[in-house]
Amino acid sequence: MRTERTSASGQPERRALKVVVGAAIISGGRVLACARTAPPEVAGMWEFPGGKVEPGESETAALVRECAEELAVRVEVGARVGGDVRMAHGRSVLKVYAARLLHDDEPKPLEHAALRWLTAAELDTVTWLPADAPIVDALRPILLTAERPTTD
Numbered sequence: 817m818r819t820e821r822t823s824a825s826g827q828p829e830r831r832a833l834k835v836v837v838g839a840a841i842i843s844g845g846r847v848l849a850c851a852r853t854a855p856p857e858v859a860g861m862w863e864f865p866g867g868k869v870e871p872g873e874s875e876t877a878a879l880v881r882e883c884a885e886e887l888a889v890r891v892e893v894g895a896r897v898g899g900d901v902r903m904a905h906g907r908s909v910l911k912v913y914a915a916r917l918l919h920d921d922e923p924k925p926l927e928h929a930a931l932r933w934l935t936a937a938e939l940d941t942v943t944w945l946p947a948d949a950p951i952v953d954a955l956r957p958i959l960l961t962a963e964r965p966t967t968d
Contacts, residue, residue, distance in 0.1 A: 837879045838864035838912040838948070840897045840955055841889075841923070845962040846933040847955060849942055850886070853929045860929065862942040864912055864951065879913055886928065889921035898954030901947050912951045914958065936960045 841848040841864075849862045865886045869878040876893040883891045894914040901910040917923070925931050932942065936959035939952050 834908040835869040835875060835878075836867065836903065836908050836910045837869055837875050837882065838866035838910060838951070839879050839883055839891060839893070839915040840864055840912055840951065840958075841883070841891060841915045841917060842959065842962055843917060843933070845959055846935050847939075847959060848887075848923060849932045849934050849944075850925070850928040851930040851932075851942075852945070853927070858945060860943070861945050862932075863945045863948050865923075865928075866912070868908075875911060876913070879915065883915070886926055887923040887931075888926055889923050890918040891915040892918055897958065898951045901950050903947050910947045910951070912948075 839848075848865070850865050852858050852861050852863055865883055866879060867882040867886070869875055873881075879893050880891060883889050892915060894916065897912045897914050901912075902908075903910055923931055934942070936956050939956060939959075944952055
């Protein structure tokens, strides 16, 4: 994805947008939300785990790596959730994918202040980062139709 700016000479200047990926980790009709610790202006706000795609890395590989680094979990990456979301500073685009935990891994808050599993009804009980808010809206119907565990 590219953006255009005008250079000092008046010619269009192209620069690539950085891609940031996020994981909507879904389990039992709930999604994992993570509370930020930094920077100070967003500390305590909630997000989907993830991060920047490194040069030469695919979006799914970046998401698998970021989930391992931030949560000490292995995930299987699924379909996109929502559309591309431009980040506030305009130089990055957020792409969120559905994901599921592998091997009964239990997420640990290695880089976050707290973790919470939220149902569709609980999505509005936390303050989401602005870039994540449109994804929350797209995620709600997915959670409502997600398969829930059965009890015997």
